[in-house]
Amino acid sequence: MPKVTYTSAAGGVSVLEGSAGDSVMEIAVRNGLPGIVADCGGSLACSTCHVFVREEDLEGLASMGELEDEMLDGTAEERRPNSRLSCQLKLEEGDHLYVETPESQV
Numbered sequence: 553m554p555k556v557t558y559t560s561a562a563g564g565v566s567v568l569e570g571s572a573g574d575s576v577m578e579i580a581v582r583n584g585l586p587g588i589v590a591d592c593g594g595s596l597a598c599s600t601c602h603v604f605v606r607e608e609d610l611e612g613l614a615s616m617g618e619l620e621d622e623m624l625d626g627t628a629e630e631r632r633p634n635s636r637l638s639c640q641l642k643l644e645e646g647d648h649l650y651v652e653t654p655e656s657q658v
């Protein structure tokens with residue numbers, strides 16, 4: 553089962569499991585994780601699923617599309633080089649991704 557470790561801006565850690573094909577956003581929302589709002593449900597229209605991906609995990613991710621890149625310019629907390637929209641991060645069997653959620657999504 554793919555796993556995601558979410559660390560909040562305050563330092564709280566949650567390790568959640570999902571299924572292959574789930575996104576980092578879907579696993580968070582299904583489990584009621586505070587810190588990811590995902591207003592648009594994953595259609596790249598809200599930027600409220602912003603996360604910071606652990607540096608060493610960045611290379612293994614699917615590359616960022618143009619629209620995701622544009623949407624990251626409108627996040628509540630300023631984007632960083634390791635910013636991604638978690639609805640675009642799909643997990644495969646055996647993945648374990650580490651992300652930090654920003655202090656604010658709206």
Ligand code: FES
Pocket residue numbers: 577590591592593594595596597598599600601623637638639640
């Ligand atoms: S959930 Fe809206 S852009 Fe990701």
